[in-house]
Amino acid sequence: MELPKIEQRHKDLLEKLCNAAGVSGHEDEVRKIVLAELKGKHLNVRTDALGSVIATPKQRDASKPLVMLDAHMDEVGFMLVSDDGDGLYSFELVGGIDPRSLPGKQVLVGNDKVPGVIGAKPIHLTTADERAGKLSVESLKIDVGTKGKNIQPGDRAVFATKLMYVEDNIFAKAIDDRIGVAILLQMMELEFPNIQLAYSFSVQEEIGLRGAKVAAQSIDPDFAIAIDATPAYDHPSPDGSIENSYYNTKIGLGPAIYTYDGSTLNDPRLVTLFKRVGEEEKITYQLRQPGGGGTNGGSIHRANGGVPTISISVPHRYTHTAILLSKLTDWESSVRLLAAGLSKMSYELTKQPRP
Amino acid sequence: MQYIKTLLKKLMDAPGLSGFETPVADLIRHEWEDTCDEVTVSKVGSLHGLKKGAQPVGHKARSVLIAAHMDAIGMMVTELHGSFLRFTDVGGIDPRILPGTPVTVHCSGHGEVIQRPGVIASPHPRAMAPTNGSIPMNELLVDLGMVEAELKSQVQIGDLISFNTHPMEHGSDVISGHSADNRASVTALSTFLRNNKNRQFGWDVLAVATSQEETNFAGAYTSSRSASPDLAIVIDVTFAKGPGSNDWKTYASGKGITLGLGPNIHTGFMRKVKSIAEEIEIPISVEPMPKHSGTDAYAVQVANAGIPTIVIGIPLKYMHTPVEMVNITDIKRTAKLLEGICSELDDKFLKKIAWDHEENDGTAED
Numbered sequence: 001m002e003l004p005k006i007e008q009r010h011k012d013l014l015e016k017l018c019n020a021a022g023v024s025g026h027e028d029e030v031r032k033i034v035l036a037e038l039k040g041k042h043l044n045v046r047t048d049a050l051g052s053v054i055a056t057p058k059q060r061d062a063s064k065p066l067v068m069l070d071a072h073m074d075e076v077g078f079m080l081v082s083d084d085g086d087g088l089y090s091f092e093l094v095g096g097i098d099p100r101s102l103p104g105k106q107v108l109v110g111n112d113k114v115p116g117v118i119g120a121k122p123i124h125l126t127t128a129d130e131r132a133g134k135l136s137v138e139s140l141k142i143d144v145g146t147k148g149k150n151i152q153p154g155d156r157a158v159f160a161t162k163l164m165y166v167e168d169n170i171f172a173k174a175i176d177d178r179i180g181v182a183i184l185l186q187m188m189e190l191e192f193p194n195i196q197l198a199y200s201f202s203v204q205e206e207i208g209l210r211g212a213k214v215a216a217q218s219i220d221p222d223f224a225i226a227i228d229a230t231p232a233y234d235h236p237s238p239d240g241s242i243e244n245s246y247y248n249t250k251i252g253l254g255p256a257i258y259t260y261d262g263s264t265l266n267d268p269r270l271v272t273l274f275k276r277v278g279e280e281e282k283i284t285y286q287l288r289q290p291g292g293g294g295t296n297g298g299s300i301h302r303a304n305g306g307v308p309t310i311s312i313s314v315p316h317r318y319t320h321t322a323i324l325l326s327k328l329t330d331w332e333s334s335v336r337l338l339a340a341g342l343s344k345m346s347y348e349l350t351k352q353p354r355p
Numbered sequence: 356m357q358y359i360k361t362l363l364k365k366l367m368d369a370p371g372l373s374g375f376e377t378p379v380a381d382l383i384r385h386e387w388e389d390t391c392d393e394v395t396v397s398k399v400g401s402l403h404g405l406k407k408g409a410q411p412v413g414h415k416a417r418s419v420l421i422a423a424h425m426d427a428i429g430m431m432v433t434e435l436h437g438s439f440l441r442f443t444d445v446g447g448i449d450p451r452i453l454p455g456t457p458v459t460v461h462c463s464g465h466g467e468v469i470q471r472p473g474v475i476a477s478p479h480p481r482a483m484a485p486t487n488g489s490i491p492m493n494e495l496l497v498d499l500g501m502v503e504a505e506l507k508s509q510v511q512i513g514d515l516i517s518f519n520t521h522p523m524e525h526g527s528d529v530i531s532g533h534s535a536d537n538r539a540s541v542t543a544l545s546t547f548l549r550n551n552k553n554r555q556f557g558w559d560v561l562a563v564a565t566s567q568e569e570t571n572f573a574g575a576y577t578s579s580r581s582a583s584p585d586l587a588i589v590i591d592v593t594f595a596k597g598p599g600s601n602d603w604k605t606y607a608s609g610k611g612i613t614l615g616l617g618p619n620i621h622t623g624f625m626r627k628v629k630s631i632a633e634e635i636e637i638p639i640s641v642e643p644m645p646k647h648s649g650t651d652a653y654a655v656q657v658a659n660a661g662i663p664t665i666v667i668g669i670p671l672k673y674m675h676t677p678v679e680m681v682n683i684t685d686i687k688r689t690a691k692l693l694e695g696i697c698s699e700l701d702d703k704f705l706k707k708i709a710w711d712h713e714e715n716d717g718t719a720e721d
Contacts, residue, residue: 103449121597146525146526171472237478317498
């Protein structure tokens, strides 16, 4: 098959997806975009009890394996928890955010996207000791500048960052995992005569892989691939004294194939297959360093009687902050690797002996 | 109000770091050319807008200098470190606000300056010695998404780094963003000039957008010496109440402006301005400035034989962060107070504000 490319329409779609708000448990705006993209596709489409969008073949053909592709719609963000007056709101973190990345950031609050900021005490009023310490979430407030209309505790807030393409760089919030959502939607444009595809645009990944768990239980696939965005910690150490041997992935080196992470031993037969097609098709790919962290694969591979599962992720720097950095080249290599691998999948894989 | 908002947002969006004010100076010049009789630039980059007064025949020509610094805080490249940059601050920045901030690097590697967007990054904990605290500025990185060779050809030590976020509007009166310190004051001064475009005051009014306040006050020192005004008014932002800042140094945003009181300030002039403010119903708080005022007044006051100087403060939340927040109403009040002061400038004004003013109420013969 001819391997896909990232075209302008895919870039436009990723921009729309990254700029949309979708904090775990309130993925509505992203879901709307996904449902609009699914219109007219020859698939059964439904929104499940948790809010995930599930798209399955109109008619199941048992002669072909059913492969589930998963990407999560939700992103890390904030929930307002109390109205402190004068437009100030206390908030809680939803998902793993380092509070040190919060002061001085712009946010959008609620469904009306009311502009707000997370401020910090002026440097002039701080002591050197204070500046050497951390700011706690409790000391930070979301400030909408004026008594908030239509804002109340329970509303979500997201970083206000707007996506920027700069040469082969993508600067945006929520690349984790809107890039996966964009990849799933691009896979729908392709024909795979050897398999049938089911798609799960999952909710609540960032707070415990919950959407994908029920999605996998209801789809009951033969194989699953979790498409996510994975951190690249490829930074130098401050004085060169510490070798950064734990970088997880590096940007620019292509999609990261998972072997072992915090919750999943990825199916070795799938790992072998994707490595092989990468070599054959000369697609740049990397192996994610085994270690903690994980993807929706963690809940999918233990669904029902078990699902042979692999995670393939696009690397990005500055995970779970206001602005992430990813590479167009890594995105394109990811869709190519995925398409190449999917076109080689069959029931035969399951008959191969496990190592 | 719309004029104020539009101008403020435009000025906030323009780079103009301390010592490199030209981009913002050009925008201000465009405004002032329409409202002043003469616009010039000083040897250290301050912008001067002269509005000629109706000087009475036979009296010495009097002038008031109104200064608002136009420079902004930012950063500067100190080292190329692999495919990343290291930097220091220009003006005081708390390193805790920096990780995750979008920036523009003004790359000079190819001669002409090219602006490249990037982001301030905090290295992953595994790449650093363990810390329970904040990451010091010298360990933070700027990432332009370039490989080492490309970075080396584009960026040089000393290249500027400015914040790359755009102003936000909050409701009808509040604007936030970087560089509201001190573009809010420049906006107040420009609004005053615009509102009084067709009016001649008794004295010359010299509007000055000073350079280099955030670093060394060079603009304020030099413009006040060369202009040698009879009086000086310095407009700067002051601390607004907000999370973590509620003590005597802070003032509620949107509820009025401040008049400084302290050694950098001429007591008689300040008292007179306070009574003018009361007369035209502008809410004023007296702001104690026990030592260095932290404003251009520190430099202006000691120019030549000494200049009676006051400081007007516009409350600003989250000073020296990328999300400084200001209320437009306070900017409007500042413009109105400037108009109130300039309306009173006549040949008796200096006597009215003289030391021991109670014995000398200005009625004496010249």
